Amino acid sequence: MDAKEKMKLLEDVLEVDQGSLRLDDRLDALDSWDSVSKLSLIVMIDDTFGKVITGNDIAKFQTIGDIIKIME
């Protein structure tokens, strides 16, 4: 899966327009980075990559790039 596809998956989870996210965008600046999107993220990563990330993993994410890095 290439970087563009991964970004699209993440944009779907965060319910933002395609192409609107950058790797260094800070999560705390995003309105849609909330408890609901965190659960969707867990499901997306498990569904796509077969691993269940933890609350601790999520707490460490600061930027979009941090999430993309673990998407494999």
Next chain:
Amino acid sequence: MLTSKISGIEIAAMAAAVPANRVSIEEMYQRFGCDAVDKTVGITGVKEVRHSVQKQIASDLGYMAAEHIFQSRENIDRSTIGVLIFVSQTPDYKVPPSALILHKRLNLSKECAAFDINLGCSGFIYGMFVACSMLQNLGCQRALCIVGDTSSKLASHEDRAASLLFGDGTAAILLEKNKSASSIEFTLCSDGTRYSDIVVPYGEFRSKTYTPEELNIGYRHYSYPLMNGVDIFTFGVKDVVFTMKNFLRCINKEISKYDCLVLHQANLYMMEYIAKKMKIDREKLLVSIDRFGNTSGASIPLTLVDSYGEKDGGEIETLLCGFGVGLSWGVISTKISVDNILPLVYSDNYYIDDDINSQAYN
């Protein structure tokens, strides 16, 4: 894996009672605003709940569920009930256990072991196992397991999520010795390392050990439920799924053989994802959270009563999984006769407990 197969005991009747008092989503909109409520509804699936009126508590609902069983099975000799277990986190008093008050109200015999179990989400699974095990090892004919909570009274009314998410309800299950009964298979699990993921910090003895300064640290002074939503979600979709799959392998059963999967009703999004991971058809996942909210230990039997209480005939192969506070979880695999699942009781009735008023204590 800790499994058990119990034979010779039948689920002779299953009933549940919820408050007639309904709290609709419109009332929630008025209290908390549309956006906040829609967000909670979106992820949990709760559209309305039943909240007990001020004077009604969990044991009241449990009493009504049990009496509903006695009324539908007129020839039950109450003295044959040798085990009475009340599974709840919202008891009548700190002391004595509410099971003894129910023992009085249900007019049971002295030849009966009655006690409470303090569990929530996994309460039905554990209550059933303890009741079945005790029944197997005692000379009596029957056991009664009553499980439920008035969680709405545990939560703060200012907390939007808890107000909408928690619903009240209590179920009663009558177990009978019957040589030709289908077996009931169980697995029980615990993980105390994650006990703080669901907690009511203040009010019991740990909080009494703190000075006022110590109480101010973190959430120690907080007297309502706290949940680490993200970690509980990962617990559900990872550990609980793992246990269920492992359990099916141990008891040599295929998921396709089940007529229904009933999960603890905590969150519709999580339940649907668990069902997907279990590879069971979506229509076999029974849901009551939309109309009753998260009903704690009663959620599994309440969901069965909601789906089958008005139906007649046949038997259903059920896979039941309770998981949550503790963290504690367990699974049951068993066949249930649909005729033994009674219609749901709706009532705001309650007990007027005057015994303590007239007592002389020294």
